[in-house]
Amino acid sequence: MKKYILLILIVFLFFCFQKNKKVYYIPFNIPGSQMAATIPPFGTFIESKYKNNKSIINHEMVHWDQYNRMGGFGFYKTYFSEYIKYGRKYGPMEVEARKLSKK
Secondary structure: OHHHHHHHHHHHHHHHOOOOOOEEEEOOOOOOOOOEEEEOOOEEEEEHHHOOOHHHHHHHHHHHHHHHHHHHHHHHHHHHHHHHHHOOOOOHHHHHHHHHHOO
């Protein structure tokens, strides 16, 4: 059991130090009305049917840049506190991502 916990910890730490933008196209729907999700440090997951949608890709890349700027803890702390205060669509991080993805 300890071996598995150590292995999971090593894999997690490996991902934590990866700052490269990793995009994965997934063949199934993300729950809710989302089409994509950035989950640092693991990567950005986009439904396959949106593979050529530059607006969605750019939006998620803004979230990846936010993660690089804030770090993992700061990203999640800020994102979830804004989610609670403003809702999913109107948090400042989401507003920033929508604004910058249209440029």
